[in-house]
Amino acid sequence: MLIQFVAENFLSFKDETVFNLIATSDKRHPDHINRNNSPNIDILKIAAVYGANASGKSNLINTIEFARDFIIFGTRGDETISTIPFRLDSDCINKPSKFQFLFCHKNQIYDYGFVVGKNQIYEEWLFIKSNRNFKRMYERITTKAGKNKYEFGPSLVRKTSKKKYLRYSYEMEGTRVNQLFLTEAFNRNIHEIDPVMNWFKYTLVILSPNSRYSALELRAKQDKKFNKFLCQLLKIADTGIENVSTDIENLDFNKQFPDMPENIEKQIKDSVNNDKGILISDGEKQYAISKTDDNKLILVKLKMQHKGKDDILIDFKFDEESEGTQRLIHLAPAFADLLESEKVYFIDELDRRLHPNLSKSLIELYLELHIKKKNRQLIFVTHESNLLDLNYFRRDEIWFVEKDKMGTSHISSLSDFKIRSDLNVKNGYLKGRFGAIPFIGDIERLGWLK
Structure with missing residues (x-):
């Protein structure tokens, strides 16, 4: 399950942006929480993302998709990396982008991330949680000269395992500056990282508004x-x-x-x-x-x-x-998969081409059939305001994306706002109390009515 995603300087996310799915102390809908004794962490099973058109809702999903695809497919030769830094600030264009995933897979918590520019990986790290602390599997820094400086932790390989340590060092030193070591290690059959790569390949699924299930x-x-x-x-x-x-x-x-x-x-x-x-x-x-x-x-x-x-x-x-x-x-395959297997689904514009009542019915179906299952998550982007109801969701499950005057997207959770427990969230949202709605200018100034 996804615990937290962090991005910086990519698409409309100029500043460090944190999408956090750790449950708060909200007492509503306790069955919406995936409770883990080992590791001891409570993770939300569902989240809804709202915002005006062009606010950056889809960019949140596109950012996650870029990072996932880069991890899975990597690069070839001296291929340029297709990063898209924030373009509305000239200081950001030549700066690298940052991506970080904190996730739980097979009862293990991993912290994986990287900092990347057009031509090279600047930083990359993988940690695994053991008891209360995170322990290094590996860290890597690539110099401007293209040399990999790295350090392995015993969770990946011990120095006393000389043959294996030499082999892993050889693979790290041979990893191209435009290639993630995670990708290279998987391709080179370094099996200690298989659970991490398998989470990105098989558990994390992203559906665009036009996605078609090929099979x-x-x-x-x-x-x-x-x-x-x-x-x-x-x-x-x-x-x-x-x-x-x-x-x-x-x-x-x-x-x-x-x-x-x-x-x-x-x-x-x-x-x-x-x-x-x-x-x-x-x-x-x-x-x-x-x-x-x-x-x-x-x-x-x-x-x-x-x-x-x-x-x-x-x-x-x-x-x-x-x-x-x-x-x-x-x-339909997404909702069928969530019943049968441990998946994390991101669906952009869930309500695309669907009647509002049908969108609502799909979420009701998930809440009725899927919410009792462990290790499943559904995160969806929508405009459907009828779902903005605390009878359906906890406050920490409702997210808003808003763009400021400089074109930077910011995300916040309803739990960040001090609201009454009986508040009509839908009305508050449509009145702009939480931002994330379009600002409609004076139509008369457009001259259309003359």
């Missing part, structure tokens, strides 16, 4: 439990869909992909197995390809069934459904 057709075909969850969700949402199934079509490359090179066709045939299919794209459409028990390749397509006259089920293609229904279907 949707194959999962609907192969995962009966997910298919049942999806059908129930669509019924609860009153979409009119009675059932979701898959259509199977024999794959004929000469007919369906006549221009595909033979070597690509062979790669596809070699890649598909009976357990998992693959996805390919022709630049316009995405195709799900699977294999039957008798080793025949097939195309898998989603099929929605609506009830027509005399209760007859009528088939509809996925593309024939409304944009709101399509968005809901692509969000």
